[in-house]
Amino acid sequence: MTISEVSKECNITADTxxxxxxxxxxxxxxxTQSGIRDYSEADCRTISFxxxxxxAGVQIDALTEYMTLLREGEGTRQARKKILTxxxxxxxxxxxxxxxxxxxxxxxxxxYEDKMLKCEQEINK
Amino acid sequence: MTISEVSKECNITADTxxxxxxxxxxxxxxxTQSGIRDYSEADCRTISFxxxxxxAGVQIDALTEYMTLLREGEGTRQARKKILTxxxxxxxxxxxxxxxxxxxxxxxxxxYEDKMLKCEQEINK
DNA sequence: TTATCACTTGAAGTCTGCTCTAAGTCAATT
DNA sequence: AATTGACTTAGAGCAGACTTCAAGTGATAA
Numbered sequence: 001m002t003i004s005e006v007s008k009e010c011n012i013t014a015d016t017x018x019x020x021x022x023x024x025x026x027x028x029x030x031x032t033q034s035g036i037r038d039y040s041e042a043d044c045r046t047i048s049f050x051x052x053x054x055x056a057g058v059q060i061d062a063l064t065e066y067m068t069l070l071r072e073g074e075g076t077r078q079a080r081k082k083i084l085t086x087x088x089x090x091x092x093x094x095x096x097x098x099x100x101x102x103x104x105x106x107x108x109x110x111x112y113e114d115k116m117l118k119c120e121q122e123i124n125k
Numbered sequence: 126m127t128i129s130e131v132s133k134e135c136n137i138t139a140d141t142x143x144x145x146x147x148x149x150x151x152x153x154x155x156x157t158q159s160g161i162r163d164y165s166e167a168d169c170r171t172i173s174f175x176x177x178x179x180x181a182g183v184q185i186d187a188l189t190e191y192m193t194l195l196r197e198g199e200g201t202r203q204a205r206k207k208i209l210t211x212x213x214x215x216x217x218x219x220x221x222x223x224x225x226x227x228x229x230x231x232x233x234x235x236x237y238e239d240k241m242l243k244c245e246q247e248i249n250k
Numbered sequence: 251t252t253a254t255c256a257c258t259t260g261a262a263g264t265c266t267g268c269t270c271t272a273a274g275t276c277a278a279t280t
Numbered sequence: 281a282a283t284t285g286a287c288t289t290a291g292a293g294c295a296g297a298c299t300t301c302a303a304g305t306g307a308t309a310a
Binding site for chain 3: 304308
């Protein structure tokens, strides 16, 4: 697959894909004779995974570390698992915090609704 | 309250507090004769609210807009409510996305555990 | 009185994560 | 043969959100 195909399929710009490769988040992608990137199915799955993690706020550094270990093979399984569980913890923490914020927002919005209702009643008296 | 007291209480650096004031997210804080910031209880509540929203990823721009409207008074109630409900929608969206990511992470970690278990069994044969 | 300390300012610097530009290559169509 | 269009590169630029710096003020403790 060419960069633009992957870009469309994964909804990620070509610039970002090249950027990810440059910083080592993606491996060196296979090229055609003319030097054009040719992404494999596995590359696509990797990209989807990265996109998912990034959209949830997982830092590029952590992902890069994980991907690097993955390329290093079997011996790094423990280390990879550790990264994933760490990131899971961060995620859970963030989720709780956001839940708390959502509660506060809900209450605030409710108060706005109450106030507006009262105003209307005042007008219709 | 001085900037350092607020800084400690709200767990936000003095630099950030000054920065927030400079960009208009916080109002011009009352000063002592010698020009030192003197935060009120209301200021503190505002700061706590901002901190909460920021930690959930609400953009400074949206908060600034909200705070500006708040200072403009009663006539801006509708507009303020709109901002809050918009931000709530963003939050809910993000929460769902993160939940999805968490599921994927959980599955991936599970697979690591399975594999490791199998390896152990292999060794103990 | 001098040193210390918390505060002040405006501006520059930093970090993360892209995003864009300029200049060029290559393959395919007109 | 020339044009089109998708690709390539290195490197610059940008947005958001701080963070640090340099230089200065003003109150208080030794």
